[in-house]
Amino acid sequence: MKINGAELFVKALKAEGVKHLFGFPGGVVIPVFDALYSETEIQVILTRHEQGAVHAADGYARSTGKTGVCLVTSGPGATNTVTGIATANFDSVPIVCFTGQVSRSMIGNDAFQEADIVGITRPITKHNYLVLDRKDLGRILKEAFTIANSGRPGPVLVDLPQDVLLEKGDDEYPAKVSIRGYNPVLKGHPNQIKKAAMELKRAKKPLFYVGGGIHIAEAVEIFRKAVKKTGVPVVHSLMGIGALPGDDPLCLGMLGMHGTYIANMAVNNADLLFGIGNRFDDRATGNLSKFATEAKIVHIDQDPVSISRNVAVEVPIVGDARLVLEQLMPLLEAPKINEWIKQIDEWKEEHPLAVHVVRGSDAPKANKAGAARAEEAADRRSFGHLRPDRVIQTICEVFPDAIIATEVGQNQMWTAQFFTFRHPRSLLTSGGLGTMGYGFPAAIGAQIANPDKRVIDIAGDGSIQMNIQELATAVHNNLPVIVTILNNGYLGMVRQWQELFFDKRYSSTCLMSGADCPPECKGPGDHCPVYLPDFVKLAEAYGAVGLRVFEEKDVKPALNEAGKIKDRPIFIDFIVEREFNVFPMVAPGSGNTEMIFSEGRQG
Amino acid sequence: MTHVFSMLVENHQGVLSRIAGLFSGRGYNLESITAGVTTDPQVSRITLVCKGDDNIIDQIKKQLNKLVDVIKVNDLSALPSLNRELALIKVRAKPNQRGEIFQVADVFRARVLDVGIDSMVLEVTGSSEKIDNFIAVLQPYSTREVARSGLISMERGKKQATEPTLQRKGASEKLNDDFKITIA
Numbered sequence: 001m002k003i004n005g006a007e008l009f010v011k012a013l014k015a016e017g018v019k020h021l022f023g024f025p026g027g028v029v030i031p032v033f034d035a036l037y038s039e040t041e042i043q044v045i046l047t048r049h050e051q052g053a054v055h056a057a058d059g060y061a062r063s064t065g066k067t068g069v070c071l072v073t074s075g076p077g078a079t080n081t082v083t084g085i086a087t088a089n090f091d092s093v094p095i096v097c098f099t100g101q102v103s104r105s106m107i108g109n110d111a112f113q114e115a116d117i118v119g120i121t122r123p124i125t126k127h128n129y130l131v132l133d134r135k136d137l138g139r140i141l142k143e144a145f146t147i148a149n150s151g152r153p154g155p156v157l158v159d160l161p162q163d164v165l166l167e168k169g170d171d172e173y174p175a176k177v178s179i180r181g182y183n184p185v186l187k188g189h190p191n192q193i194k195k196a197a198m199e200l201k202r203a204k205k206p207l208f209y210v211g212g213g214i215h216i217a218e219a220v221e222i223f224r225k226a227v228k229k230t231g232v233p234v235v236h237s238l239m240g241i242g243a244l245p246g247d248d249p250l251c252l253g254m255l256g257m258h259g260t261y262i263a264n265m266a267v268n269n270a271d272l273l274f275g276i277g278n279r280f281d282d283r284a285t286g287n288l289s290k291f292a293t294e295a296k297i298v299h300i301d302q303d304p305v306s307i308s309r310n311v312a313v314e315v316p317i318v319g320d321a322r323l324v325l326e327q328l329m330p331l332l333e334a335p336k337i338n339e340w341i342k343q344i345d346e347w348k349e350e351h352p353l354a355v356h357v358v359r360g361s362d363a364p365k366a367n368k369a370g371a372a373r374a375e376e377a378a379d380r381r382s383f384g385h386l387r388p389d390r391v392i393q394t395i396c397e398v399f400p401d402a403i404i405a406t407e408v409g410q411n412q413m414w415t416a417q418f419f420t421f422r423h424p425r426s427l428l429t430s431g432g433l434g435t436m437g438y439g440f441p442a443a444i445g446a447q448i449a450n451p452d453k454r455v456i457d458i459a460g461d462g463s464i465q466m467n468i469q470e471l472a473t474a475v476h477n478n479l480p481v482i483v484t485i486l487n488n489g490y491l492g493m494v495r496q497w498q499e500l501f502f503d504k505r506y507s508s509t510c511l512m513s514g515a516d517c518p519p520e521c522k523g524p525g526d527h528c529p530v531y532l533p534d535f536v537k538l539a540e541a542y543g544a545v546g547l548r549v550f551e552e553k554d555v556k557p558a559l560n561e562a563g564k565i566k567d568r569p570i571f572i573d574f575i576v577e578r579e580f581n582v583f584p585m586v587a588p589g590s591g592n593t594e595m596i597f598s599e600g601r602q603g
Numbered sequence: 604m605t606h607v608f609s610m611l612v613e614n615h616q617g618v619l620s621r622i623a624g625l626f627s628g629r630g631y632n633l634e635s636i637t638a639g640v641t642t643d644p645q646v647s648r649i650t651l652v653c654k655g656d657d658n659i660i661d662q663i664k665k666q667l668n669k670l671v672d673v674i675k676v677n678d679l680s681a682l683p684s685l686n687r688e689l690a691l692i693k694v695r696a697k698p699n700q701r702g703e704i705f706q707v708a709d710v711f712r713a714r715v716l717d718v719g720i721d722s723m724v725l726e727v728t729g730s731s732e733k734i735d736n737f738i739a740v741l742q743p744y745s746t747r748e749v750a751r752s753g754l755i756s757m758e759r760g761k762k763q764a765t766e767p768t769l770q771r772k773g774a775s776e777k778l779n780d781d782f783k784i785t786i787a
Contacts (some may be wrong), residue, residue, distance in 0.1 A: 122621055123628045127671040130616070147671060181613060181674045305665045308658075 005137050005165040006031040009098070012141040012173045013042055018069050020045060020060065020448055022053040026073020027113060028162040029100035033071075045448060045477060048469035050077050052441040054084025055467065058093050059442030060449045062428050063403055065218065067094040067149045068445065074100040075113030078159075079120065083435055085155045086124040090432025091239065092216055094153035096144050103163040104132060118159050126154030134167040142177045151184025152302040153216060184302065188319035188327055196274070196298045196315045197331035203272035205340040206232045207295075209255065212239025212431065213277015213302060219322035220424035223276065226325055230334045232274070233344055235263040237284045238416055239431045240277070246420035252344065256284035257586045258413040261351035264584075264592040266344055267292050275299040275313075277321040279306040281432070290591025300324050351584075351597075384550045388486045388576045391555055392418040395456060395484060398559040402426070402454040405443040407463030408434045409493035411486050413582045415458045437466025440483060444470055447479045454482070454563070461487040461535075462511060471542040474569040481569045482562045488578045489524070489531050496581045499599070524578045539571035548573040605634070606660050606680045607652050607756045613672040614640060614647045621670055622649060631655060631663055635753035646674065650755045683759045689726065690734045691716070693748040694741050696723040704744060711737045722747065 003011070009032055013021065022045045025033045036044055047053040050072045057068030068088075072081055078099040088095045102111040118130045127147050129140045140158060148156040200206055214223055220243055227234060227250055234244050235255045244251040253260035255267050264286075267273065273295040278284070280299075285291040288310060298315040299307050307316045317324055388410070395402075396419045404419055405428040406412040412429055421427055428446055430438040443457040457464075464485055474481050486492075495509040504522045513521065514529045536546030545565055549558045549572060562570040584595040612618050619638055626633040634652040641648050653663060660678075667676045679686075696704050696718075704723055708715060713727035727737050731754060738749060 118617065119620070122617070122624055132616070179671060182671045303669070305662065305669055309662060 001171045002168040003171045004031070004035075004168050005131075005134055005160065006035040008137055008169070008171060008173065009141065009160070009165070010035045010039060010042070011171065012138070012145075013069065015173050015175075016067070016145050018042060018067075021069045021071055022047055022056045022060070022445065023071035024048075024050050024053055024073070024077060026075075026077045026100060028102060029071060029073045029077075029098075029160070029165070031162070031165045032098075032100070032160070044071075045444075045473065047441065047444075047473050049467065050080035051084050051437070052444075052467050052470045052473065054081045054095065054097060055087065055435075055438050055441035056445035056448070056470075056473075057095050057097070058084060058088045058438075059405060059428050059445030061088075061093050061095055061445075062091075062215075062442070063425055063446035063455075064449045065094075065216075065425070066449070067096055067145060069096050069098070071098045072100070073113065074102055074117075074162075075115045077113075078115050078117035081117075081157075082120060082124065083433075083437075085121055085157065087430050087433045087435045087438055088155040089124045089126065091212060091430065092153050093155065094149035095155040096148050097155055097157045099157060099159050100165075101130065101159045101161040104161045105163070107161065117157065121157050124155075125157050126152075128157040128159070130159040131161065131164050134164050134169040137164060138170065138173045139177055142174045143179060146177055146179070147182060151182075152213075184320075185304075185318045186320045186323050188300065188317040188324035190327070192315055192317045193324065193327050194331060196300075196317060197328055197333070199272055199296060199298055199315060200230065200232070200274060201333045201335050203296075203335050204337065205270045205294075205343075206230075206272040206274060206335055206337065207252075207266050207270040208232055208234040209236070209267065209273050209275045209278055210234060210240040210243045211237040211276070211278025213321050214240055214243045215277075215424050217277060217302070217321035217323075218424075219277070219320075219325055222322060222325045222329065226329060226332060229329070229332050231337065231341075232335065233266065233341070235259070235267060237278050237281065237431070238412075238429065241416060241427045242421040242424050245422040247422070254416050256281075256286065256592065257588075258417065258582050258584065259284075259586075259592070260417075261584055261595060262344060262347045264586070264595060265347045268294070268591070268593045269343070270295045273297045275301070276325070277301060279303075280310040282310070285310060286586045286592040286594075287590055290593075384575055384577070386550060386552055386555070386574060386576045388414050388488070388574070388580055389418045390552055391484065391486060391549075391574050391576065392458065394555045395458065395559060396420050398556060398563060399454050399456060399482075402456045403428065403443075403446050403450060405429065405439040405446060405455065405457045407439040407457070407459045407466075408436045409460050409463060409491065410488075410496065410580075410582050411458050411460040411463070411492075413493070414486070417582075419458075436463035438463075440464060440481070441467050441470045441473075443481045443483070444474050444477075444479055447474075447481050448477065454480075456482045456484060459483055459485050460492055461485050461489065461531075462491040464535075465533075468538070471539065471544055471569060471571075475543045478567045479569060480566050482559075483569065483571045484559075485535055485571065485573050486576050487531070487535070487573050488576050488580065489528075490578060492580075493582070495579070499579065499581070500585075500596070501587070535571050535573040539569070542569075544569040544571060546571045546573065548575065550575050604656070604660070604680075605652060605654050606663075606678055607650065607684070607686060607754060608664070608667065609677045609679050609756050609758075610649045610651070610667065611641070611674040612647050612649055612670075613674065614645050615672050618647070618672045619649070621672060622651070622667065625666055625670070626653070626663075629662075629666065631659060635751075637753040637755055639755075650753070652754050677758070679756045679758055684756050685759060686730055686754055686756045687728055688731050688734055688754050689728045689752040690738070691748075691750045692725045692727070692738060692741060692746055694723055694725065694744040694746050695721060696744060697721055700744060704741075707740055711740070713737065 061068035144156040255263040299313040439457040447455040491509040539546030717724040
C-alpha cells in the first residue's frame with residue numbers, strides 16, 4: 001500500500017510502542033500533526049515551548065528507560081530544541097527528536113523558517129539524519145530508534161522535509177536494521193573481568209564508584225547484590241544517586257565538589273577504585289593530580305571514549321554495566337577490609353552524613369509576632385530564616401518514594417545532599433550540561449510516564465523561571481507535579497561563588513535588584529525591592545495551586561496539603577534564608593580532600 | 604607525534620563534516636584530510652593526518668570509531684605503510700630558465716603539465732617530505748601557487764584494508780586488547 005511520509009511516521013511510532021509524544025506544531029509539520037489528530041494510541045502532549053518538549057521527553061525517558069519522543073517544526077522550533085538535546089546527550093538519555101524541514105527544493109535557499117538543524121546538532125546528538133529520499137524514511141526511522149536506545153543511549157534527531165512527509169511511497173517499516181558502523185560492545189572481555197575480580201579480592205581499601213550508567217543499564221539490582229556479597233563501600237556521582245539506598249551503611253554518598261566528607265576522604269585513601277558507569281567528570285574528581293593518588297583503577301563503561309580519558313585506568317572493561325556485573329558476580333569474593341571499614345567509620349564520626357556546619361542561624365528565629373503573620377505573607381520583602389536543607393529533608397520525610405527532578409544550582413546540590421534516595425531512576429537532574437529550567441518540564445514528562453507516583457521538582461527561584469510556561473502544560477494535563485521553590489531571591493550558586501571567591505561582589509545574581517538599587521550591593525537588607533514574581537499568584541493565574549511557607553513549622557503541613565491534591569500542579573514558595581550556602585565545597589582547582597565546611601573556614 | 608588514520612566511512616552526506624567537526628569541537632589538531640569513494644560506491648575512504656600525544660591520539664581513534672557513519676578506523680602510523688601526496692606547483696619561469704627547471708623536475712620525477720610565456724606548472728607525487736623539499740628547491744624561481752592534495756596512505760603487504768566488508772566484528776575483544784596495548 002502507498003502511504004505518505006507522515007502516515008509512515010505514525011506507523012513507525014506505533015511499531016516502537018510510543019504512547020506519548022511531546023511536541024509543538026508549526027508550518028511544515030502540519031501533515032504529521034494531521035496524521036496524529038484522530039490517533040488514539042498516541043497521546044500528543046502540547047508543551048508551551050520546544051525546549052519544554054525535549055526536557056519532558058527526557059524526564060519521561062530517564063524515569064522509565066523508554067525512549068522519549070518529541071516532534072517540532074523547522075527553523076525556530078528546531079533551534080529551540082538545542083538545549084534539550086545537548087542536555088540529553090550529556091547524560092546519555094534516549095530521545096528521538098523529529099524536526100520539520102522546508103521542502104527539499106527550498107533547502108539552502110534561506111527559506112522561511114529554515115535552519116540547518118542537522119548541522120547545528122551534529123556535535124550534540126548521538127547521530128542525526130536529514131531524510132532526502134522518501135524511500136529511505138522507514139529505514140531511517142528504525143535506525144533512529146535503534147541508535148537512541150542501545151549501547152550508550154543518547155538523542156537522535158531526524159529532520160523531515162515537508163515534501164517527504166507528503167510524498168506517497170512504501171508503507172514498510174523494517175522490524176530490524178543493521179548498521180555496519182554501529183556495533184556497541186555489550187559483554188566484557190572475560191580476561192579483564194577476571195583481572196577486575198582479582199584486584200577487588202586483593203584490595204585492602206577498595207571502593208565502588210558508580211555513575212549514571214548503572215541506572216541506564218538497569219544494573220542497580222545486581223550491583224546491590226555485588227555490594228552485599230563483597231561488603232565493599234560505595235561512593236556515587238550525582239548521576240549515580242540511588243544505586244544504593246542513601247541510608248545504607250555502605251553508601252558513603254556523593255563524591256566531588258559538593259560531595260560528602262566521607263566519600264572524598266575514602267576516594268583519596270582507597271587502594272582500589274572500582275568505577276562502574278561513571279566517567280570521572282571534573283566535578284567529581286576535583287584536581288586530577290590530587291585525585292585517588294593511592295588507587296588502582298578498574299573502570300567498566302559502555303563507552304570506550306570515557307575510559308582512560310581523565311584518569312589512567314589499570315583494568316578497563318568496555319561493556320554494558322549489567323551484563324559485565326553478571327559476568328563478574330560469580331568471580332567476586334569478599335576482600336578482608338575490617339581496617340578500612342573502621343577507618344571509614346571514624347570519618348563518619350568526624351563529619352556525619354547530611355549534616356554540615358552552618359552559619360549562626362542554626363536555631364530558627366521567630367520573625368515577627370503572630371498578628372503580623374498575615375501582613376507578612378503579603379510582603380514579599382521579608383526573607384526569613386527557613387533553611388533549605390531542612391525543607392528538603394522534610395520533603396524526603398513526607399514523600400520518601402517520590403521521583404525528584406531538580407533544576408541546577410544550589411537546589412540541585414542540596415537535593416543530592418539532603419534527600420535520601422532509595423530507588424533507581426528516582427533523581428532526574430541535568431548532570432553534565434547543568435541546564436537551568438530542566439527540572440519542571442522533566443517532572444512533567446516523568447509524571448506522564450508514572451501516573452501513580454509523586455513527582456516533585458525541587459527548584460530555585462531563578463531556574464524555575466526558565467521554563468515556567470510549562471505550568472499550562474501541567475494544568476491542562478491534570479498533572480499533580482509539586483514544584484517546591486527554594487526562594488532566596490538570588491541565583492544562589494553563582495552568588496555563593498561570588499561570596500567565596502569574588503569578595504561578595506554580587507554582580508547580576510540578585511533577582512530582586514532593580515533600577516533603584518545602589519550600583520554595588522553587598523547583601524540583602526530592608527532596602528531591597530519587592531521580589532518578583534509572586535509565585536502563589538502566578539500558579540493561581542494558571543489554575544494551579546500556590547502555597548507560601550516562611551517557617552520551618554509550616555513546611556510539613558504545606559507538603560501534606562500538596563500531597564492531597566491529585567489533579568493539578570502545586571507550587572510551594574519556600575521563602576528561605578537568602579545567603580545560605582552549599583557545604584562542604586571543594587574550591588575549583590583544589591583536591592577533593594581540601595574541603596571548605598563553612599564561610600572562611602578550611603577543613 | 605603525527606599519526607595517519609585511514610578510515611572507511613559510509614558515503615553519506617555530511618560525513619566529512621562530522622569528522623572535521625569532531626576535530627574542531629574537541630580541539631584536536633587536524634593536519635590534512637582527504638576523501639574519495641572506494642570500489643563500493645556506498646563507501647568512502649578518508650585519510651587524515653593528525654598530531655597529538657598518545658592520550659589524544661587514543662581519544663581521537665575512539666571518538667572516530669564512535670561515529671555511526673564510520674565503519675573502520677586504521678592507524679597506519681603503527682604499520683608498515685605507503686604515504687603519498689600530490690602537489691601542483693606554478694613557478695615563474697622566463698624562457699631562459701625553463702631548461703634548469705626541467706632538470707630540477709627530472710631529479711624529483713616531477714612532470715611538467717603546462718608551459719606558459721613566463722610560468723610553468725609542475726606535478727609531483729611522493730612523501731610529504733619530498734614535496735616540501737621540491738617546493739624549497741623551486742624557491743629561487745619564485746613559486747606563484749602551490750596546491751597540495753593532502754596525504755593518502757595504504758598499508759603494505761597482504762592485509763587488504765580496502766575491503767569495505769571489514770566490519771568491526773568481535774569489537775569487544777579487539778577493543779579490550781587494544782587497551783591492554785595502550786596500557787602496557
